[in-house]
Amino acid sequence: MRAADVCYVGSLHDGMNLVAKEFVASREDDDGVLVLSVFAGAALELQDAVMINPYDVEQTANALDEALTMDRAVRRARMLRMRVCVSSWTSAEWASRLLSDVARLCSSPIPLMAELRA
Secondary structure, eight states: TTOEEEEEESSOOSSOHHHHHHHHHOOTTTTOEEEEESGGGGGGGGGEEEEEOOTTTHHHHHHHHHHOOOOOHHHHHHHHHHHHHHHHOOHHHHHHHHHHHHHHHHSOOOHHHHHOOO
């Protein structure tokens, strides 16, 4: 993916699609622009992408134009911030948070159905 200057991920519904993160991780030159659907799972983390609603054709066209004409310094600053985000979210970090969440949920009392109805 390093040959691409722009990566377009126009998902209408997304769960675990990693294309956006793979594009960011591959950009060792800290350059390039990610155009990302607000419906993509990665949109919550990759805030420096150019966000689009893929149902809005005009907005998407404008976003692609913005991506293709973006100033190099702006591209690099945005990509660098996304690379920091992607590189900090390792499998060890993910596992640690998952186990912490499970432990927290297991230690919380679960209300009985009778208590919920009251």
